[in-house]
Amino acid sequence: MSHYEPQNATSPDDQLPPVEPPNPGFVVQLFVIPALIVVIMFALGAGIKWLVERDNDPQSYVDALRRNNAGRWQSASDLADLLRNPRNARLKDDAHLAHELSGI
Numbered sequence: 001m002s003h004y005e006p007q008n009a010t011s012p013d014d015q016l017p018p019v020e021p022p023n024p025g026f027v028v029q030l031f032v033i034p035a036l037i038v039v040i041m042f043a044l045g046a047g048i049k050w051l052v053e054r055d056n057d058p059q060s061y062v063d064a065l066r067r068n069n070a071g072r073w074q075s076a077s078d079l080a081d082l083l084r085n086p087r088n089a090r091l092k093d094d095a096h097l098a099h100e101l102s103g104i
Contacts (some may be wrong), residue, residue: 058079058082058083058091058094059097061075061076061078061079062079062100062104065101065104066104
């Protein structure tokens with residue numbers, strides 16, 4: 001029996017590319033850019049949330065309920081959601097708000 005040995009035998013190490021330390025551009029591309037994308041997404045989400053919650057003043061809902069228009073039901077629904085939210089428990093004890101709502 002003869003052993004088969006190729007004449008141009010290469011080791012697995014010869015087939016791998018050389019190992020080099022990462023350059024700063026690669027580190028920026030791998031870590032900094034995705035981190036910036038995440039920060040921008042959180043900032044956009046916080047900005048949208050701030051814009052939505054900016055008009056959550058119960059008095060503005062009461063004023064909208066006083067106006068007799070077609071969008072009145074939306075103000076009533078939004079006020080009911082605001083009162084139902086456990087974070088706004090202090091609104092349930094607001095005597096002035098209750099008096100204004102009973103007058104409507």
